[in-house]
Amino acid sequence: MIKAKFKPSKQKKHKSHSFLGRWQRQIGYAWHNVFNYFYQNIFASLLTIFVIAISITLPTIGYILLKNANQAAEQWYPTPNLTVYIDKTLSDEQSKDLIDKFKAISEVENVIYLSRDETREEFKAWSGFDDALDLLTENPLPAVAIVFPIETAKQTNKLHALQAELQKIVGVDDVHLDDSWFTRLMALTNMVKSIVWTISIFMVIAVSLVIGNSIRLNIVARRQTIIVMQLIGATEGFILRPFLYNGIFTGLISAILALVLSKVFILQIDSTMLQVSNVFGKIVSINGLSWDESLLIILFSIIIGWLSAFIATKKYLNEMVIVS
Known part of the structure; x- marks a missing residue:
């Protein structure tokens, strides 16, 4: 009867010390830190997310306009x-x-x-x-x-x-x-494409800097905790993980908010498109992002968030090691 009583606890203990159990606890600890920091600094976190979302929205709107301009050109202009x-x-x-x-x-x-x-x-x-x-x-x-x-x-x-x-x-x-119309159309399209790419590059840099600065503030706020973790032998991966997940979380939420803002932009210009339809005698409508394009933007934002967090965290952790 004694063996039967303690057998379940031994199995549970063995399971908790398995690789999968340790991995689950570390993942849970990292996400707990992410949400805990978000709630403790909710105003600053929301402000960061809105800034990043607007930075992602600008090139997204440019891409939507470029895509619809190409579709309108194919519809209105004949094949050369x-x-x-x-x-x-x-x-x-x-x-x-x-x-x-x-x-x-x-x-x-x-x-x-x-x-x-x-x-x-x-x-x-x-x-x-x-x-x-x-x-x-x-x-x-x-x-x-x-x-x-x-x-x-x-x-x-x-x-x-x-x-x-x-x-x-x-x-x-x-x-x-x-081909006069065709040459002018190609020149205009290439110009708009260059502008969209330029804005996108600057916005990616801006998003990276904003996420990196947010991670830096998070590290400064938890400086003493990180030093104690290093002293008791915590691995670099264990210390890095909450900050990396914070970058992923920020990129994900910002991308979703950017998609919502892009949808609001499309809804706002529907009345303008109706006026254009009356002038040209054709039904003009703005097509938004497809599911594939939306998922690509979300994935790209997550990657930017992860890379920015990784670079910022490695930089400041190395500085803390040198100082200590």
């Missing part, structure tokens, strides 16, 4: 193409052979051919000169081929190279490329 005017002396069979040569070019995705009669009807449909064209004894309009480039060729330099290649083919009278 080249209009090839075929020599009027060519017959229909010769023109079709010429179209086959266009399709054989690797940068060409598709070609739409309009015969001379079809171009005449197209011109009459939108110009309003029906009677004037009927007075002419001969059709003055040439056959036209509309060449659509592949996706990788939709760049200004490649479009001009394709234009020069088409111009060299025998039977081509002229090649027209209207």
Whole structure:
């Protein structure tokens, strides 16, 4: 009966001294310190979280605007193409052979051919000169081929190279490329992209500095405790863990708050988008972040928080060891 009475306690004691048991106690101790410090310094902690959240929100909003600008450009602007005017002396069979040569070019995705009669009807449909064209004894309009480039060729330099290649083919009278809007759009998009990346880099630095300073204040507040822990033989990992978890916790909460602020921003500009829709005659809506993008922002913020806490903690712990 005595063995039966003490057997459960021995098993519990053996379990508490196992690797998993020690690991669970250390993790619990670290998170307990994180939440305890948060509650004891709730005003300063919330202020830090709000500053970091705003710093994350700014590049997030820039990314949302850039993503929606690209989607709007694809919706409002047609795919860049080249209009090839075929020599009027060519017959229909010769023109079709010429179209086959266009399709054989690797940068060409598709070609739409309009015969001379079809171009005449197209011109009459939108110009309003029906009677004037009927007075002419001969059709003055040439056959036209509309060449659509592949996706990788939709760049200004490649479009001009394709234009020069088409111009060299025998039977081509002229090649027209209207890429002014495309060039301006690409320049504007690249400018916005550079601005977003620049702001993001500065915001990452700001977030790292804010988290590092918060960890430094935490270390200063617990200086005596850390010294005692070092004297009784606590490992560096045991001392580091609460501060690292504090960085992770700060990055996580700040990222979630930044996503909420980004959603509020999207809701606030819905009325402006309605006005834009009335002007352009198209339904314009701002698309927010997808789940993948949101998770990526949260993960990135957690990594920044962990790295900032690790660097700051190692730096100040080494200084404390030197001083002591």
